[in-house]
Amino acid sequence: MERKTFDRTAFFISDGTGITAETFGHSVLAQFDTIKIRQIRIPFIDSIEKADDAIRRINDHGLTEGKRPIIFSTLVNPEINLHMRQANGLFLDLFQTFVDPLEQELETQSNHSIGRSHNISDVENYNRRIEAINFSLAHDDGQTDKDLQRADVILVGVSRSGKTPTSLYLAMQYGIKAANYPLIPEDFERSRLPEVLYAHKEKIFGLTIAAGRLSEIRNERRPGSKYASPENCRYEVNEAETLMRCEGIRWLSTTTKSIEEISTTILQEFGIERSL
Amino acid sequence: MERKTFDRTAFFISDGTGITAETFGHSVLAQFDTIKIRQIRIPFIDSIEKADDAIRRINDHGLTEGKRPIIFSTLVNPEINLHMRQANGLFLDLFQTFVDPLEQELETQSNHSIGRSHNISDVENYNRRIEAINFSLAHDDGQTDKDLQRADVILVGVSRSGKTPTSLYLAMQYGIKAANYPLIPEDFERSRLPEVLYAHKEKIFGLTIAAGRLSEIRNERRPGSKYASPENCRYEVNEAETLMRCEGIRWLSTTTKSIEEISTTILQEFGIERSL
Numbered sequence: 224m225e226r227k228t229f230d231r232t233a234f235f236i237s238d239g240t241g242i243t244a245e246t247f248g249h250s251v252l253a254q255f256d257t258i259k260i261r262q263i264r265i266p267f268i269d270s271i272e273k274a275d276d277a278i279r280r281i282n283d284h285g286l287t288e289g290k291r292p293i294i295f296s297t298l299v300n301p302e303i304n305l306h307m308r309q310a311n312g313l314f315l316d317l318f319q320t321f322v323d324p325l326e327q328e329l330e331t332q333s334n335h336s337i338g339r340s341h342n343i344s345d346v347e348n349y350n351r352r353i354e355a356i357n358f359s360l361a362h363d364d365g366q367t368d369k370d371l372q373r374a375d376v377i378l379v380g381v382s383r384s385g386k387t388p389t390s391l392y393l394a395m396q397y398g399i400k401a402a403n404y405p406l407i408p409e410d411f412e413r414s415r416l417p418e419v420l421y422a423h424k425e426k427i428f429g430l431t432i433a434a435g436r437l438s439e440i441r442n443e444r445r446p447g448s449k450y451a452s453p454e455n456c457r458y459e460v461n462e463a464e465t466l467m468r469c470e471g472i473r474w475l476s477t478t479t480k481s482i483e484e485i486s487t488t489i490l491q492e493f494g495i496e497r498s499l
Numbered sequence: 500m501e502r503k504t505f506d507r508t509a510f511f512i513s514d515g516t517g518i519t520a521e522t523f524g525h526s527v528l529a530q531f532d533t534i535k536i537r538q539i540r541i542p543f544i545d546s547i548e549k550a551d552d553a554i555r556r557i558n559d560h561g562l563t564e565g566k567r568p569i570i571f572s573t574l575v576n577p578e579i580n581l582h583m584r585q586a587n588g589l590f591l592d593l594f595q596t597f598v599d600p601l602e603q604e605l606e607t608q609s610n611h612s613i614g615r616s617h618n619i620s621d622v623e624n625y626n627r628r629i630e631a632i633n634f635s636l637a638h639d640d641g642q643t644d645k646d647l648q649r650a651d652v653i654l655v656g657v658s659r660s661g662k663t664p665t666s667l668y669l670a671m672q673y674g675i676k677a678a679n680y681p682l683i684p685e686d687f688e689r690s691r692l693p694e695v696l697y698a699h700k701e702k703i704f705g706l707t708i709a710a711g712r713l714s715e716i717r718n719e720r721r722p723g724s725k726y727a728s729p730e731n732c733r734y735e736v737n738e739a740e741t742l743m744r745c746e747g748i749r750w751l752s753t754t755t756k757s758i759e760e761i762s763t764t765i766l767q768e769f770g771i772e773r774s775l
Contacts, residue, residue, distance in 0.1 A: 322527060360636075
């Protein structure tokens with residue numbers, strides 16, 4: 224039944240996780256939004272046998288749908304790459320296409336190793352990432368003031384403005400230690416940030432959100448509550464923005480932004496260019 | 500000073516977050532690991548003015564380093580794309596390279612819209628993702644048995660085997676509700692899983708880890724403790740693996756795997772192909 228709702232199938236194939244092929248293919252296919260394309264990732268194709276399995280799946284989809292599938296490949300192994308080209312589909316070779324001009328430009332051969340971007344080889348990076356996740360979890364929602372001097376970023380904003388997902392994303396993807404503190408009615412009454420934050424003011428970044436959207440989000444959690452009411456959301460957002468403006472805190476509105484866009488903006492604001 | 504340690508610079512440029520360009524470029528450049536390449540992402544290039552700023556930065560790096568930078572571009576806007584080509588670097592046009600054959604294959608024009616893969620347009624996906632993050636946070640480390648029937652996956656394993664980062668990654672990247680439960684000495688003595696899990700056995704997936712690596716990781720947190728000692732780690736790992744074997748639980752070793760590799764394997768084991 225489900226197959227009927229798709230016009231075509233795209234496969235993301237790789238010797239590694241296939242995340243690179245999927246991220247990239249997903250972006251490119253989003254440019255063709257009039258066509259409904261099923262997207263399937265086939266990771267860890269590290270033998271001719273697994274390649275044969277993948278070829279069978281691809282050909283089967285092509286036959287069933289009457290249109291040949293699109294294949295985004297980041298296969299690095301030359302033998303498996305060559306073998307996969309037997310599949311009956313449009314083969315888009317992400318790696319080889321750009322490895323050739325890069326070999327020329329860099330005047331060196333590529334090493335044809337697999338999955339370098341997502342393996343554990345860089346233990347230091349890996350440890351930093353895990354440490355950042357643990358830090359961000361421990362410092363979620365103002366749980367503790369301990370070790371706040373170790374934070375790279377401290378997010379503030381009203382409840383459900385996007386602080387927790389953003390903190391975790393920054394930790395997970397960039398190894399950034401991100402604490403977050405809710406701004407609550409007590410803060411508004413005093414017209415002050417939580418006192419402990421004043422010592423770390425240069426690390427603070429604010430998130431705000433349109434009151435209407437906030438009300439929607441809060442209603443999912445506590446339907447019909449005062450907490451979720453449009454009036455209360457308007458009050459909190461208003462007060463939080465006034466407070467941040469008075470304190471000279473940089474902020475952005477998360478209303479129409481994805482976690483990736485929020486995180487990228489924060490990295491840019493703090494001039495952080497490192498990645499994992 | 501720092502510049503001296505790099506042979507060359509690569510830029511990831513985009514009208515959107517640049518995450519696609521960075522993920523992809525990072526993978527390709529990993530194929531050239533004899534050359535030390537500084538990697539800089541310049542996101543949100545959505546005007547000719549911002550393109551000019553980017554061109555200046557790129558040319559400046561080229562002059563300073565005596566080697567022209569490499570530019571991975573996912574610019575979608577044709578005017579800005581054309582303008583950026585004035586930069587003095589090797590311009591690798593990720594989108595256009597594959598959009599052309601896709602337009603032919605799909606017999607349709609691409610829509611040249613920006614950042615479709617990371618914008619909030621799909622509110623349903625976004626909500627699912629946030630809900631999954633909240634679920635995984637609430638169900639981290641066996642904190643609650645409530646709503647366990649709503650979990651997509653339940654990870655089990657000894658403390659520090661990788662359950663928390665994997666649960667959060669699955670939630671963040673795939674909108675998968677992942678609970679996790681630690682396996683502790685009390686479980687080993689009874690030779691039973693935590694009782695509440697038996698009703699959800701088909702959702703359980705185990706993580707294990709080499710005792711030596713586990714001891715290293717635990718020593719970072721509690722140096723010299725019994726908890727971190729090689730003997731205790733050997734004991735716990737051994738018991739956990741025996742228990743999982745007896746209960747017929749699927750598991751993998753996280754010792755040499757990244758969070759991405761662990762998560763991809765779990766998706767594969769559960770036959771989950773959806774992505775956000």
